[in-house]
Amino acid sequence: MKIKKTYSEHETEALGYELGLLLKNEPKIVILLDGELGSGKTTFTKGLARAIGVIDIVNSPTYTIMKKYKTPDRLKVLYHLDLYRLEGVGSDFDLEEYIDGFGMIVVEWPYQADELLPKDYLLIQIKKLGEMEREFTLTCVGFPCKRAVHFI
Ligand SMILES: Nc1ncnc2c1ncn2[C@@H]1O[C@H](COP(=O)(O)OP(=O)(O)OP(=O)(O)O)[C@@H](O)[C@H]1O
Numbered sequence: 238m239k240i241k242k243t244y245s246e247h248e249t250e251a252l253g254y255e256l257g258l259l260l261k262n263e264p265k266i267v268i269l270l271d272g273e274l275g276s277g278k279t280t281f282t283k284g285l286a287r288a289i290g291v292i293d294i295v296n297s298p299t300y301t302i303m304k305k306y307k308t309p310d311r312l313k314v315l316y317h318l319d320l321y322r323l324e325g326v327g328s329d330f331d332l333e334e335y336i337d338g339f340g341m342i343v344v345e346w347p348y349q350a351d352e353l354l355p356k357d358y359l360l361i362q363i364k365k366l367g368e369m370e371r372e373f374t375l376t377c378v379g380f381p382c383k384r385a386v387h388f389i
């Protein structure tokens with residue numbers, strides 16, 4: 238487990254970037270981002286995307302549930318899921334299709350579908366401590382993300 242703090246949107250993007258660099262060569266990694274509205278989940282995801290070489294602008298996928306981003310060389314892929322509006326598992330949205338695939342899979346509001354979450358993941362809990370202050374708790378569960386959590 239590792240705890241990090243940021244004090245601006247830019248610092249949160251940079252933290253995501255730093256983590257992304259440490260994870261970019263993993264063939265598959267699921268990152269769960271757990272934190273209240275406006276805590277910085279999407280901002281952090283922008284940094285992850287930049288680290289793997291995505292050049293498209295990463296926005297909140299709130300109204301689409303999932304957005305897929307490929308690097309220009311098409312070698313790396315990031316799936317950005319936002320389950321805020323997922324209404325239970327009865328939905329016809331096939332989360333497993335992404336969770337079981339390859340690439341970097343980032344999930345905002347993961348506990349909207351906790352029955353479907355994989356057993357290996359990197360959990361990042363974000364706390365809003367003030368208007369600008371955020372605390373990130375990184376916990377590697379099962380998956381070999383321990384090195385990244387150690388070095389960040
Ligand atoms: N330290 C910080 N890190 C990240 N964002 C910050 C920070 N301080 C202030 N902010 C502001 O908080 C907001 C974070 O927005 P962001 O979309 O990343 O949150 P989110 O967790 O994805 O929210 P949602 O649950 O609505 O998807 C932005 O408006 C940003 O400017």
Ligand SMILES: [Mg+2]
Nearest residue numbers: 278279297345
């Ligand atoms: Mg968001």
